Amino acid sequence: MIRISLFPYLVIELICVAFYIANYGILNFFGEVFLSGILGVILLFNYGFSNFYGSMNQLNLKNIFGSMGIAFGGMLLIVPGILSDFVAIFVLLVSFTLKLVAYLQGSNAADHSEFTNTKSSCDSEIIDVEIIDTKGQK
Numbered sequence: 001m002i003r004i005s006l007f008p009y010l011v012i013e014l015i016c017v018a019f020y021i022a023n024y025g026i027l028n029f030f031g032e033v034f035l036s037g038i039l040g041v042i043l044l045f046n047y048g049f050s051n052f053y054g055s056m057n058q059l060n061l062k063n064i065f066g067s068m069g070i071a072f073g074g075m076l077l078i079v080p081g082i083l084s085d086f087v088a089i090f091v092l093l094v095s096f097t098l099k100l101v102a103y104l105q106g107s108n109a110a111d112h113s114e115f116t117n118t119k120s121s122c123d124s125e126i127i128d129v130e131i132i133d134t135k136g137q138k
Helices: 002-024 026-054 061-078 082-116
Strands: none
Touching: 002 026, 002 082, 026 061, 026 082, 061 082
């Protein structure tokens, strides 16, 4: 069943590879596959899921989809082919845009909360204590 669902992708991928090789040559194709694979590994290991786990304090949907998209785009870049590289570039553009929007919204929220919070550090460290009187009980 999986061979049937991947068949149209493989046909389109082979057509794209044939056009690329006809226009640019086979050595350029091998160079593109090699460089996109290296870039995919770098994105996958440096900016993918490790970046997702590193930013758990600012957990929002844009950060989650941005990090997962970077990891998915890195995996697509590792797959040899022209069509997968175009899809990976599209996924990476969307993911980096989401990460940039999340970063800008996070910095704006931090700047806004810095100016609106007028409490001192002593007021924010209130400890609630309950005192039990044992002298009156026998």
